[in-house]
Amino acid sequence: AFLSKPVASMGTEETYIMVKPDGVHRCLVGEIISRFEKKGFLLKGLKLFQCPKDLAQEHYKDLKEKSFYPSLIDYITSGPVVCMAWEGAGVVASARKLIGATNPLQAEPGTIRGDLAVQTGRNVVHGSDSPENGKREIALWFKEGELCQWVPAQAPWLIE
Ligand code: GDP
Ligand code: MG
Numbered sequence: 001a002f003l004s005k006p007v008a009s010m011g012t013e014e015t016y017i018m019v020k021p022d023g024v025h026r027c028l029v030g031e032i033i034s035r036f037e038k039k040g041f042l043l044k045g046l047k048l049f050q051c052p053k054d055l056a057q058e059h060y061k062d063l064k065e066k067s068f069y070p071s072l073i074d075y076i077t078s079g080p081v082v083c084m085a086w087e088g089a090g091v092v093a094s095a096r097k098l099i100g101a102t103n104p105l106q107a108e109p110g111t112i113r114g115d116l117a118v119q120t121g122r123n124v125v126h127g128s129d130s131p132e133n134g135k136r137e138i139a140l141w142f143k144e145g146e147l148c149q150w151v152p153a154q155a156p157w158l159i160e
Pocket of ligand 1: 063068071072101102120121122123125126127129
């Protein structure tokens, strides 16, 4: 009875997480997915994707005036990325903690960037910075049929 109790939702907040091309080339895809999976968030969408330039520009439009913007666009479009949509109460801020500071040398050990990277320009992973941007970015990177609504079997062991 306990296990078949309906679990309505893991929470309505969503975040867009992306393994950047350096993470794909360095074979860190499984490791990075695993950090979010083990934490207990819900995977809603996942794909390997070659990002076109116009999408990279739209995604990073707030950074258009920065000196590093052209190299950032080159970096993100240089090879495949792994796009993910994750759901859960508080997932946006929690994912940012799991990812760590933008500069990997300042990122705490135990975080993805703290453990796996050395430079801001090669910081292996992206995470949305607000629930609004989580929604915006998931809509930008995924088509409607690419997202799944489902309840994982372990849900009653994650959420009381
Ligand atoms: P994030 O939210 O932690 O990813 O950081 P930002 O939103 O501030 O910047 C987006 C991405 O732009 C970062 O993850 C880096 O890949 C890149 N970036 C930010 N600042 C710099 C910088 O000073 N130099 C370079 N080369 N890249 C940067
Ligand atoms: Mg950002």
